[in-house]
Amino acid sequence: MKNNFILPKTDISHKDLFLFIQQAATIGSWEYDIENNNLTWSEVTKDIHEVEADFVPNLENAIEFYADKECKETITNAVNDAIRENKNWDLELRITTKKGNKKWVRAIGYPVHSGNKCVKLYGLFQDITPSKSLEINIKSLLKITTNQNKRLLNFAHIVSHNLRSHSTNFNMLLNLMKDEYPEIEKNEFYPMLTKASAKLNETIHNLNEVAQTDIHLKENFVEINVYEEINKIVESLSGKIKSSNAKIVNKVDRNINIKTIPAYFESIFLNLISNSIKYKKDSKDPEILINSLLKDEFFIVKFKDKGKGIDLKLNKHKIFGMYNTFHENKDSRGLGLFLIKNEIEAMQGKITVKSKLDLGTTFYLHFKL
């Protein structure tokens, strides 16, 4: 792109002004006088073709600049149609400049008829390489994303169906084998096979949960009242809460409704609450405080517990990762926070965390308003 414009003189003519505009907009112009077979290019048109100022264009050498046979044919047809049928053209084509550079150009042409005869063609010529490459880039990115989505769907299908059917077969075979040959249990391989089969089933189950998160993006958003919804989730966990002596206080703004995917919203709070109960301090009953604030385009739900906490200095980059656990609990799957992050991001939100060892953890759930 050329930026050092030649400033017009004080007594500017229309032509000067026109040429100045061309330089500023990097749009060139041209004229073709059919009777005298005379083609003229403006300075910017010459710049785009990267030819010398004294270059003399004609119809043949002008068409030669077009990059390939297809472009040459398109422009030739456009010129012929303009002369014969009085048609304009506005095309995006590729040229190869005198210096050998490839460019995308927008070529515009208008015929001028006098009586039944075309006497003149004139038009504009613009270098659109930057926007065109951007467009091509975006298109290829879109294609990549679409393909990735398709692959993900295939992957989810493989997990939820194919892998499952093999692992359940294993499981069934081992069970029936034990039924028919009870003595097999004494073989040292058998318990290990059973264990491997159970682990395989569990891994596939986990993988399936993750794969499903991505599939359900298309699911409809439903408006919910955050305060009431949290109460319902707490209610559904009443058994667990009672047996662990947990105290949960919901101080979320009662007036706020947001659009969510209900299954995700529920999964997020189920996971957070069970985490807080699971990772309570050994010496203390679990305590959870949930409140809220409005900030910019987000409704932020603050979920705070007084549990064991997580050492964020060590684990900051891992906390929302898959299969990462931070405590010695046996039933930790390392999946909960990974799922939560995926689910909240699927709803155009985000999640951040503050935590100190032995003091507890606070999650900031940002829901888009």
Added chain:
Amino acid sequence: MRKIKLTYLIDDDEIYIFTAKKLINKTDFSEEVKFFYNGKEALRAIKSKLYNEEELPDVILLDLNMPIMDGWQFLDEFIRIKTKKTIKVYIVSSSVNPTDIERAKTYNMVSNYIVKPISREKLKEITEEVFA
């Protein structure tokens, strides 16, 4: 507990058929079980018995993913067959994909969706439902 007279089991997975056969033999699920490797084979058998409805199955255990004619295609054909006999269809699939489970609900004649592996308990539940 009463026993189901005739069951059609439609599934292409040999290991599953092997285990299902064993399990059904060990339980009082059904007096007789006929096995088909895809929907088309089963459909042919059903159509050939339409003049003798007594020989039609009481229960169909239907897999979804199968070659030639899958479970959905089978259901779409089966829906058009007119018979006085009540035939209960159970989908038995390893798919836990919610899309499949929801889709199964759109078929009225599907009694239930059972996720593999099948077990003694699941077979018992089917029997209870059939004779309810």
